[in-house]
Amino acid sequence: MDVISLLLSIIFIFLSGLHFYWALFGVKDPTAVLPSGTDGTLKLKPGKVGTSIIALLLAFFALIYLNPFLEIISFSGLHYISVAIGILFLVRAVGDFKYLGFFKSIKQTHFAKMDSRYYAPLALTVSVLIFILELWR
Numbered sequence: 001m002d003v004i005s006l007l008l009s010i011i012f013i014f015l016s017g018l019h020f021y022w023a024l025f026g027v028k029d030p031t032a033v034l035p036s037g038t039d040g041t042l043k044l045k046p047g048k049v050g051t052s053i054i055a056l057l058l059a060f061f062a063l064i065y066l067n068p069f070l071e072i073i074s075f076s077g078l079h080y081i082s083v084a085i086g087i088l089f090l091v092r093a094v095g096d097f098k099y100l101g102f103f104k105s106i107k108q109t110h111f112a113k114m115d116s117r118y119y120a121p122l123a124l125t126v127s128v129l130i131f132i133l134e135l136w137r
Contacts, residue, residue: 004133005065011126012062019055023048031110035099038108043099061085065133079134086130093124 027033035043046054064082067073095101099112102120106112 001133001136002068004129005068008065008126008129008133009062011122012058012065016055016058016062019051019058023051023055029110032114033111035111035115036109037099038106040109079137082130082134086127086134089123089127089130093120093127095120 022033030036030042031040034045037043063072064078064085067078093101095104095115097103098105100115100120102116102124104112104115107116
């Protein structure tokens with residue numbers, strides 16, 4: 001189970017770093033990473049602060065899964081926090097039934113194609129890994 005914890009930590013550190021990079025330097029093609037309508041208008045505009053908050057949350061998630069190695073957090077409720085993170089990523093994988101997730105209705109945009117190919121499967125993988133980890137802990 002330590003391998004799964006380490007893998008989750010690596011994924012969250014990478015995603016956190018990516019979001020910090022976007023917050024500092026911007027995104028070259030926002031339509032690839034943010035949901036957009038068929039006319040190309042972005043449906044989310046998180047800005048630097050919003051992107052930084054997501055980056056910090058992802059870094060916190062990484063700390064939760066690094067905890068078995070570093071023993072940073074001594075809180076008995078980490079199991080429940082971990083399950084909540086798993087549910088969050090499962091909800092992300094399922095999506096909002098319009099712009100993101102496996103069951104989106106708008107599938108023609110650049111983001112929708114990237115979401116189907118990379119983002120939703122990654123969210124589902126993270127969710128499954130978390131649930132496996134928490135079932136055997």
